Amino acid sequence: AQTVTQSQPEMSVQEAETVTLSCTYDTSENNYYLFWYKQPPSRQMILVIRQEAYKQQNATENRFSVNFQKAAKSFSLKISDSQLGDTAMYFCAFITNTGNQFYFGTGTSLTVIP
Amino acid sequence: NAGVMQNPRHLVRRRGQEARLRCSPMKGHSHVYWYRQLPEEGLKFMVYLQKENIIDESGMPKERFSAEFPKEGPSILRIQQVVRGDSAAYFCASSPLVGLSGNTIYFGEGSWLTVV
Numbered sequence: 001a002q003t004v005t006q007s008q009p010e011m012s013v014q015e016a017e018t019v020t021l022s023c024t025y026d027t028s029e030n031n032y033y034l035f036w037y038k039q040p041p042s043r044q045m046i047l048v049i050r051q052e053a054y055k056q057q058n059a060t061e062n063r064f065s066v067n068f069q070k071a072a073k074s075f076s077l078k079i080s081d082s083q084l085g086d087t088a089m090y091f092c093a094f095i096t097n098t099g100n101q102f103y104f105g106t107g108t109s110l111t112v113i114p
Numbered sequence: 115n116a117g118v119m120q121n122p123r124h125l126v127r128r129r130g131q132e133a134r135l136r137c138s139p140m141k142g143h144s145h146v147y148w149y150r151q152l153p154e155e156g157l158k159f160m161v162y163l164q165k166e167n168i169i170d171e172s173g174m175p176k177e178r179f180s181a182e183f184p185k186e187g188p189s190i191l192r193i194q195q196v197v198r199g200d201s202a203a204y205f206c207a208s209s210p211l212v213g214l215s216g217n218t219i220y221f222g223e224g225s226w227l228t229v230v
Contacts, residue, residue, distance in 0.1 A: 004156075035218070037221075042223070043203060043223070043224055043226075044221065044223045044224070045157070045205060045207075045221035045224075046221075047218055047220075050218060091156055091157070093157075100147075100159075100162045100169060100170040101147070101159035101162065101170065101172075101173065102147075102149075102157070102159065102219065103159075104149075104156035104157045104158070105156050106154075106155055106156045107155075107156050
């Protein structure tokens with residue numbers, strides 16, 4: 001079965017500080033792609049960062065970076081220098097090379113405190 | 115360069131009525147996906163379509179729900195005889211390719227269905 005688990009329903013962080021959101025997943029496939037999406041109060045789904053499973057190097061996108069541990073099937077998101085605009089739901093997701101659908105976790109609600 | 119366009123953004127229907135949600139993919143994208151987000155939950159896959167073809171409908175409820183992506187015009191998600199449990203956000207997404215290329219899918223802003 002293909003599953004995504006986000007074990008932190010809610011988190012908060014002080015503005016300018018760093019926060020890490022956890023994600024684990026399960027798949028029997030070897031080739032897949034991992035994503036973090038952000039859903040702000042506007043409810044639009046916005047891509048934050050993407051990682052190819054065959055790449056050992058962790059993806060980085062400005063203040064956002066991931067810690068990808070393939071053996072552990074772990075894909076955490078680190079947000080540095082948190083900003084008020086980072087307040088949102090964050091969803092971890094993956095798609096396999098052979099699949100048609102994305103599998104999403106249940107999300108982590110992040111609040112950045114001024 | 116318009117993104118994925120969904121309409122209506124908000125739709126209210128009485129129990130037993132029909133709901134039609136429309137999605138126009140990004141320019142150049144020929145793959146459309148529908149996802150449903152129930153309150154306090156993540157997105158759940160419903161159906162994947164290419165022009166005039168349903169590729170994967172494994173996430174669609176067996177009754178009352180249907181989807182199409184005609185040669186011309188937007189993709190339509192149709193819910194017949196709506197019930198309160200259908201109240202949710204319905205997201206459409208599109209991509210140029212899937213699978214091996216691992217292309218990202220781009221989401222629309224969602225359509226919020228409320229059944230009263």
